[in-house]
Amino acid sequence: xxxxxxxxxxxxxxxxxxxxxxxxxxxxxxxxxxxxxxxxxxxxxxxxxxxxxxxxxxxxxxxxxxxxxxxxxxxxxxxxxxxxxxxxxxxxxxxxxxxxxxxxxxxxxxxxxxxxxxxxxxxxxxxxxxxxxxxxxxxxxxxxxxxxxxxxxxxxxxxxxxxxxxxxxxxxxxxxxxxxxxxxxxxxxxxxxxxxxxxxxxxxxxxxxxxxxxxxxxxxxxxxxxxxxxxxxxxxxxxxxxxxxxxxxxxxxxxxxxxxxxxxxxxxxxx
Amino acid sequence: xxxxxxxxxxxxxxxxxxxxxxxxxxxxxxxxxxxxxxxxxxxxxxxxxxxxxxxxxxxxxxxxxxxxxxxxxxxxxxxxxxxxxxxxxxxxxxxxxxxxxxxxxxxxxxxxxxxxxxxxxxxxxxxxxxxxxxxxxxxxxxxxxxxxxxxxxxxxxxxxxxxxxxxxxxxxxxxxxxxxxxxxxxxxxxxxxxxxxxxxxxxxxxxxxxxxxxxxxxxxxxxxxxxxxxxxxxxxxxxxxxxxxxxxxxxxxxxxxxxxxxxxxxxxxxxxxxxxxxxxxxxxxxxxxxxxxxxxxxxxxxxxxxxxxxxxxxxxxxxxxxxxxxxxxxxxxxxxxxxxxxxxxxxxxxxxxxxxxxxxxxxxxxxxxxxxxxxxxxxxx
Numbered sequence: 001x002x003x004x005x006x007x008x009x010x011x012x013x014x015x016x017x018x019x020x021x022x023x024x025x026x027x028x029x030x031x032x033x034x035x036x037x038x039x040x041x042x043x044x045x046x047x048x049x050x051x052x053x054x055x056x057x058x059x060x061x062x063x064x065x066x067x068x069x070x071x072x073x074x075x076x077x078x079x080x081x082x083x084x085x086x087x088x089x090x091x092x093x094x095x096x097x098x099x100x101x102x103x104x105x106x107x108x109x110x111x112x113x114x115x116x117x118x119x120x121x122x123x124x125x126x127x128x129x130x131x132x133x134x135x136x137x138x139x140x141x142x143x144x145x146x147x148x149x150x151x152x153x154x155x156x157x158x159x160x161x162x163x164x165x166x167x168x169x170x171x172x173x174x175x176x177x178x179x180x181x182x183x184x185x186x187x188x189x190x191x192x193x194x195x196x197x198x199x200x201x202x203x204x205x206x207x208x209x210x211x212x213x214x215x216x217x218x219x220x221x222x223x224x225x226x227x228x229x230x231x232x233x234x235x236x237x238x239x240x241x242x243x244x245x246x247x248x249x250x251x252x253x254x255x256x257x258x259x260x261x262x263x264x265x266x267x268x269x270x271x
Numbered sequence: 272x273x274x275x276x277x278x279x280x281x282x283x284x285x286x287x288x289x290x291x292x293x294x295x296x297x298x299x300x301x302x303x304x305x306x307x308x309x310x311x312x313x314x315x316x317x318x319x320x321x322x323x324x325x326x327x328x329x330x331x332x333x334x335x336x337x338x339x340x341x342x343x344x345x346x347x348x349x350x351x352x353x354x355x356x357x358x359x360x361x362x363x364x365x366x367x368x369x370x371x372x373x374x375x376x377x378x379x380x381x382x383x384x385x386x387x388x389x390x391x392x393x394x395x396x397x398x399x400x401x402x403x404x405x406x407x408x409x410x411x412x413x414x415x416x417x418x419x420x421x422x423x424x425x426x427x428x429x430x431x432x433x434x435x436x437x438x439x440x441x442x443x444x445x446x447x448x449x450x451x452x453x454x455x456x457x458x459x460x461x462x463x464x465x466x467x468x469x470x471x472x473x474x475x476x477x478x479x480x481x482x483x484x485x486x487x488x489x490x491x492x493x494x495x496x497x498x499x500x501x502x503x504x505x506x507x508x509x510x511x512x513x514x515x516x517x518x519x520x521x522x523x524x525x526x527x528x529x530x531x532x533x534x535x536x537x538x539x540x541x542x543x544x545x546x547x548x549x550x551x552x553x554x555x556x557x558x559x560x561x562x563x564x565x566x567x568x569x570x571x572x573x574x575x576x577x578x579x580x581x582x583x584x585x586x587x588x589x590x591x592x593x594x595x596x597x598x599x600x601x602x603x604x605x606x607x608x609x610x611x612x613x614x615x616x617x618x619x620x621x622x623x624x625x626x627x628x629x630x631x632x633x634x635x636x637x638x639x640x641x642x643x644x645x646x647x648x649x650x651x652x
Binding site for chain 2: 197199200203204206209210211213240242243244247248249250251252253254256257
């Protein structure tokens with residue numbers, strides 16, 4: 001049945017609309033967290049592929065042979081093949097155990113999100129939330145995915161194999177900072193040109209200066225710098241966080257001075 | 272790290288890096304910069320990024336005017352891809368007849384020095400900036416060659432050019448003390464060990480007084496927080512910087528599209544605080560509503576602050592300190608060091624090397640305060 005690992009009260013409700021069983025109850029507020037009625041959930045995984053946060057999984061331990069199947073969204077190429085042995089990883093990408101791919105689907109109804117099912121020992125069923133393809137795997141039969149020749153492994157495989165093989169190995173440019181459209185290659189080039197700290201990378205490339213203020217990109221920037229420098233992420237100082245934390249119209253601050261009764265030019269301008 | 276250098280520069284902001292570059296470019300390559308963070312991480316990188324020649328004292332006008340000419344060709348001179356220089360002008364607003372008369376005197380001075388500024392009436396001011404409201408506007412001055420430049424990139428350009436010429440730029444290295452012999456600084460203590468030196472430059476920005484004190488010298492300066500906010504980038508809307516001394520307000524759109532807005536608070540205490548306050552946003556919103564109300568809809572994404580290093584006449588202290596004999600000062604820029612950096616770097620380097628300065632800076636030496644020869648700069652935010 002579906003396991004929801006959604007902890008952010010953000011305006012997002014595709015899972016409730018996706019569920020045809022009524023197992024995810026309609027939201028009273030769009031910011032509600034999904035609640036699952038496990039009596040109604042049949043493990044169809046439609047919610048898994050609809051969740052933009054990749055926060056829903058299906059765990060099926062019904063085989064009774066000491067194994068469980070974990071179904072997870074998979075947004076990388078190449079797609080694993082049924083029967084293939086992969087490394088199952090936990091929520092932070094750490095290796096947990098070996099797993100066997102039982103199914104890898106990408107029907108058009110899934111809107112470009114693939115669903116991969118892997119069989120793992122049942123005791124790891126609540127830890128396994130990701131997978132890594134073995135280095136060099138998947139480029140034969142999976143070549144129709146458009147993966148480029150010479151790419152190695154799946155996403156994330158770079159860490160141990162080669163510090164230069166990045167997040168985008170085999171899939172082309174990886175946009176790290178969406179506000180300023182800065183790619184992983186830009187960051188690697190800046191690092192090699194001598195901009196070594198998160199703050200210097202920010203000043204040079206502007207990643208972290210946009211409307212998201214680094215909330216989206218900075219963890220990825222830190223992980224790239226960590227890979228390049230060999231320094232743990234925890235040793236790096238991220239840029240200082242500053243108000244107003246979310247983009248806020250300048251005129252709305254006038255209310256801090258006069259109280260909300262004063263008409264603001266936001267309303268007059270009718271944005 | 273070198274254990275002995277001809278010239279040691281304390282501070283890797285735009286001033287320190289410009290001095291280092293100009294020294295090396297004039298042939299003195301045995302130079303090292305000591306920067307407690309990375310180049311421009313202090314006041315330089317926190318400034319409002321405006322560049323103008325419309326000043327009210329001759330020295331500020333001349334240094335700024337010549338600096339703008341150098342900003343115009345800096346990418347070529349320093350072989351740097353893009354310093355984001357934009358010459359959209361500065362529109363300086365007057366809100367009283369007395370202020371307008373002062374501006375007329377400023378413009379006469381500026382024109383006598385070749386600065387192409389002019390006095391404009393309220394209608395022409397609104398032609399230049401159509402979304403300008405300011406119903407009580409009396410007049411304004413405008414100079415089209417003023418503008419904006421990216422402080423990080425300018426500093427980076429100087430630092431990289433200096434490095435290519437052999438200058439050692441020591442990042443994440445603080446100077447912790449000076450050792451003097453015979454009235455000269457002979458050794459620096461740094462967090463990376465001691466260094467012998469022939470001459471020392473204090474380019475420590477907001478920490479100038481602390482660095483001078485290590486040499487037993489008291490400077491008539493104080494540091495003071497100034498806050499800034501930046502909006503999300505939007506399509507080009509405002510070419511010039513709009514600035515009002517009466518409101519302590521400035522606002523400019525960068526070439527990248529975001530607006531930078533700043534406000535000076537007369538009640539701001541002196542000190543080294545670089546925190547932020549919500550009162551600043553409230554005060555700023557009030558000024559925006561009065562002066563440029565259509566910008567009220569722009570969404571602020573970040574506020575921050577930096578430190579001015581302020582002198583009694585709001586002009587920098589440049590030149591030899593006198594005592595110690597080999598200590599040079601490039602401090603007290605009072606909020607406009609970034610825009611003067613090209614000429615300050617050149618003239619200080621020329622002074623250290625015993626060459627005739629491109630612009631004589633003797634009127635800006637420290638001794639002017641003891642002599643009481645102050646010419647206060649009226650045009651500051």
